[in-house]
Amino acid sequence: MVNFGNLSQVFAFIFSLASMALILTGLMKNDARFLESGRRTLYGLALFTTLASFALGYLFVTDNFQVEYVASYSDRALPMFYKVTAFWAGQKGSLLFWAWVLSIVTAIVVRNTRTELKSRNTPYIYLVLATTLSFFLFLLTSVSNPFDLLDFIPRDGQGLNPMLQNPGMIFHPPTLFFGYIGFTVPFAYAISAMVVGRLDETWLRKTRRWNILSWVFLTIGIIIGGQWAYVELGWGGYWAWDPVENASFIPWLIATAFIHTAIIQERRNIMKVWNMVLIVLTFVFCLFGTYLVRSGVLQSVHDFGATGLGGYFLVFITVVLFGGIYLIAESYNDLRSKHTLESYLSRESTFLFNNVLFLAIAFSTLFGTIFPLISEAVTGNKLTVSQPFFNQVNTPLFLILLLLTGICPLIGWRKASADNLKKNFLFPALTALAGAVVLFIAGIRQFYPLAAFSLSIFVAVTIFNEFKGGTIARSRMTGESPLTAFPRLIYRMRRRYGGYIVHLGLVIIVVGITGSSAFKLETQGTLSKGESIKIGAYELRYDDFRGYRDRNRDIYAATLSVFKDGKPAGTITPERRYYVNAEKPTTEVSLRSTLVEDLYVIMPEISPDREITLKVTVNPLLAWIWIGGTLMVLGGIMAILPNRKKKGAL
């Protein structure tokens, strides 16, 4: 099976090179037969990466520890479920996963464009996809081969890092990879549009679903990553501004900016240069994210398997970046559209400012992430840039962005009149103001929480008004009752209302973040059996302790009765786990989650006489972060649901 996997990988690489050669020959000779062969070769490539991936999966499942990668990330005691997910636990498997998914995506694009081979763009789209695949397959076959063998057969593997033994491992890495990989398609379309000079909005229309779908996957990956960190790392938080987290957030920010301005280009045929810049940057930062995950250049909690591929990635990223810049510069005169705005105050101009904000946050996140390297190069001084820095710098930027999220939909396309502004702004602004006063009286005096909640009210009211206005208009027009008109309106105009649902999700996330960070309660204490610890309205009584063996770990669990305002509110059981092959024990969070607050308990220490040390946190409104995230994802999916009558572009 090792040889089979190796050969499949080699064949996939050969097919990627062959496809590139055939397409280039077809383009040079203007011969459709070569192009067709190059196109079909991409199917073969997908077949061989699939075979290689199944081979690696099989080696994990059958505990073939002579394979160095399997021995490094699995062991006999690892549950089958995690043996499968260990596929992408390290650098080598992640690269194969990248190549596999990208080859499938490429095959889908090839199939959907099978009638468009005569279009001048299409061969270049294939060429960009095949080149990207060649890069990954080159790494796999020559630098970072997951099928490399050890000189001996170990009796057992080294096991999977306990932190990766979490259901989040199924979804978090793959969804992030799907997001990163998905943006290869719009990037390929953009490059081909610039090469052949077809610079109208066609490439944007054809890739709209890929853009949003990739954005949805990135969003899912980020949210699940946050949820995983929350339940696994045991510090009561969900976002640590870790370099690898930032590496996924930066392309998300740029892609979000791109999705907004793509709408403007589709409607008004302006901002063509800007959209090209944004899609090139999005793809570059998707590669950068993959590079940073395991390059080892920055200290990260995600350092599960650095193998020093940094140099290759940096060369590829540089080629993509400067190649993109060169093409944009070459096409600049053709890309320059006759930019006209009818007014300063229009949705188009506010979208431009929202873009500035997205990019400012992306820039500050990037700059903070790499600042330790810059500082060391300039001053020789080693520094750390972590949460307090990012919270200080990015929070004001996020608040301005939130304000714009509310303002943009209130301003009409083309030109907003004074009447229009007054009509649209007055009620949301007054409601937000009233909300701020109520919150102030209720005791919320810190600036950031007060501003965040007030702005959330403002944005929520603007969205509510949009839904209300649309429903009333449809109801009047069709005679439907509002209850019938509302879902039909949303379904009929799902692109627009999907966007509003995404905004609503964002508002809910802001409320969750604000509540859980500004009003968090923490305490710590050591308890003997029968003793209690108090935090806010909660009292936790230590009742019982037991130790037992479960699959690949020894578990020590304490049972505590929870009382809220003196009334019984269930039990919680924080655990301490000793995994086979793990150097250090891990803590397992016990969580009592409600819509109002999370009671979050970990047990960092157990004394020989079974005294337990507990760290207890109350995180208000935290569950709303996951609810808001889910809404964002649903809104994104809604925006790309196909029409029943018309077929989608891709």
Next chain:
Amino acid sequence: MMRLVRYGGLLVFSLALLLSTPSRGFSVSSSEIENNLMCDCGCGQLLGTCECERAEAMRAMIRGMIDEGKTKEEILNSFVSQYGESILSAPPKKGFNLVAYVLPFVGLVVGVVVAVVFVRKWAFSGRKEASDEGAAGRADLDDELQRKIDDELKKIEEE
């Protein structure tokens, strides 16, 4: 207009700097200090987050210094003198480090100025185009008619 941009930029910049300055509390809590320090074990986590033995030893040092009545600054300085500046979770706001704090906001202001310049240019082109079209013999539109056209256009776009 440019004056507006300048003053706006200045306002955003000053506001951001103002908001970026952390508030100073009077009492020192252990967790407050733990969030200003990194764990020394190489895990890349805040001290308050890490559960290793090194972290526990460092936390014990903090508790000891709090009991001795040391201020937050004194405790942080003590760690910096022992481990170097990389032990701090955020770079101190001095010297070259100020670049990290200021540059994002400078970037924002520059971005806003550039956006305003472009919007102004495009809006000017839009007005000029409209006036050229008017001069070319199109009938002048009164406000009422213009509003009706705008409303119709909006309806079409919404559909």
